[in-house]
Amino acid sequence: xxxxxxxxxxxxxxxxxxxxxxxxxxxxxxxxxxxxxxxxxxxxxxxxxxxxxxxxxxxxxxxxxxxxxxxxxxxxxxxxxxxxxxxxxxxxxxxxxxxxxxxxxxxxxxxxxxxxxxxxxxxxxxxxxxxxxxxxxxxxxxxxxxxxxxxxxxx
Numbered sequence: 001x002x003x004x005x006x007x008x009x010x011x012x013x014x015x016x017x018x019x020x021x022x023x024x025x026x027x028x029x030x031x032x033x034x035x036x037x038x039x040x041x042x043x044x045x046x047x048x049x050x051x052x053x054x055x056x057x058x059x060x061x062x063x064x065x066x067x068x069x070x071x072x073x074x075x076x077x078x079x080x081x082x083x084x085x086x087x088x089x090x091x092x093x094x095x096x097x098x099x100x101x102x103x104x105x106x107x108x109x110x111x112x113x114x115x116x117x118x119x120x121x122x123x124x125x126x127x128x129x130x131x132x133x134x135x136x137x138x139x140x141x142x143x144x145x146x147x148x149x150x151x152x153x154x155x
């Protein structure tokens with residue numbers, strides 16, 4: 001499923017350096033999202049980018065430098081028949097309260113191919129587990145964000 005997120009969410013986490021909505025009402029970026037396996041109140045959002053070549057070069061450089069160890073920053077696939085990149089390095093948690101609307105094309109939900117969805121979720125959950133163990137691939141503390149969201153939900 002692909003969604004947009006409310007500006008209110010970015011107000012709460014303004015110092016985290018998240019990819020925010022564009023000015024002027026343009027809903028971008030859009031995100032692939034899925035529920036957390038341990039806490040169903042948490043929904044993980046992964047930004048989708050059409051800058052395929054840009055991120056492919058970054059991925060190739062990281063892969064080369066890593067000595068062919070796994071690189072968890074990106075998943076490559078297709079959205080609406082076009083090459084797209086799912087930016088795992090920019091994953092963040094949220095809750096239903098902050099979901100703006102579904103991403104649709106011609107009034108139909110934008111669907112991600114199952115094989116790509118499975119890879120995004122598998123890679124994302126690996127990144128979350130790494131963060132829980134103290135190794136952050138995202139540029140901010142996603143576990144801290146998750147805890148803030150869960151604490152706010154109790155209030």
